[in-house]
Amino acid sequence: MSTLTGRRAGLASGFTLVEVLVALLVMAVLAGLAWRGLDGVVRSRDHSRESVDRTQRLATLLTQWEQDLRSLHDDDSTPALAFDGRTLRLVRRSEDGVRLVAWTLEDTRWQRWSSPVLTRQAELQQAWLRSQQLGEGTPGLLTLLEPVRGWQVYYFRGNAWTNAQSTGDVVAPSAEAVSSAAASKEQLPSGVRLVVDLDGQTLTRDIALGPHGQ
Numbered sequence: 001m002s003t004l005t006g007r008r009a010g011l012a013s014g015f016t017l018v019e020v021l022v023a024l025l026v027m028a029v030l031a032g033l034a035w036r037g038l039d040g041v042v043r044s045r046d047h048s049r050e051s052v053d054r055t056q057r058l059a060t061l062l063t064q065w066e067q068d069l070r071s072l073h074d075d076d077s078t079p080a081l082a083f084d085g086r087t088l089r090l091v092r093r094s095e096d097g098v099r100l101v102a103w104t105l106e107d108t109r110w111q112r113w114s115s116p117v118l119t120r121q122a123e124l125q126q127a128w129l130r131s132q133q134l135g136e137g138t139p140g141l142l143t144l145l146e147p148v149r150g151w152q153v154y155y156f157r158g159n160a161w162t163n164a165q166s167t168g169d170v171v172a173p174s175a176e177a178v179s180s181a182a183a184s185k186e187q188l189p190s191g192v193r194l195v196v197d198l199d200g201q202t203l204t205r206d207i208a209l210g211p212h213g214q
Contacts, residue, residue: 156191
């Protein structure tokens with residue numbers, strides 16, 4: 001009888017304070033490890049999502065870049081393609097007219113601006129001047145990708161790649177061309193190379209240019 005009573009007394013007494021503290025410590029350690037593991041999974045998921053989003057934006061950007069270059073409109077009124085080291089301007093065909101497009105790097109933001117559809121030479125020349133004053137809040141100016149640390153454009157002319165800012169072959173103006181811009185107009189290259197510094201990673205893309213509409 002005395003032995004049974006002792007066992008019941010031991011069961012009724014429950015856990016000691018030390019045992020409870022040890023159990024709480026073990027649970028806290030396990031909870032911390034579980035939280036660190038969960039936090040790592042969430043961070044990895046967010047990083048993967050950001051990487052996928054950036055890759056998709058870059059693919060869309062390069063598609064637009066290629067479409068712009070393959071739709072060049074070349075005439076005697078305005079240069080069809082010009083790069084000044086910061087901004088590349090081009091005239092591209094559009095429905096019912098042409099558009100002036102500018103690709104530019106502002107700080108670390110790679111941006112694209114497009115004019116409305118233009119149908120007159122005077123409108124195109126005005127748009128060309130307007131593209132030299134792009135800034136925050138300019139209608140039609142979109143930030144496509146950032147951060148971009150720098151970019152360069154090369155032209156394929158004479159079986160070699162050359163800096164787009166170097167002088168190319170000059171085309172004699174037509175009898176109808178009277179503007180000074182037409183008098184110094186350069187022959188369009190047969191290809192364009194894009195080199196972009198994407199925050200430490202270099203992207204190179206070559207585009208072959210086909211016949212240019214008049």
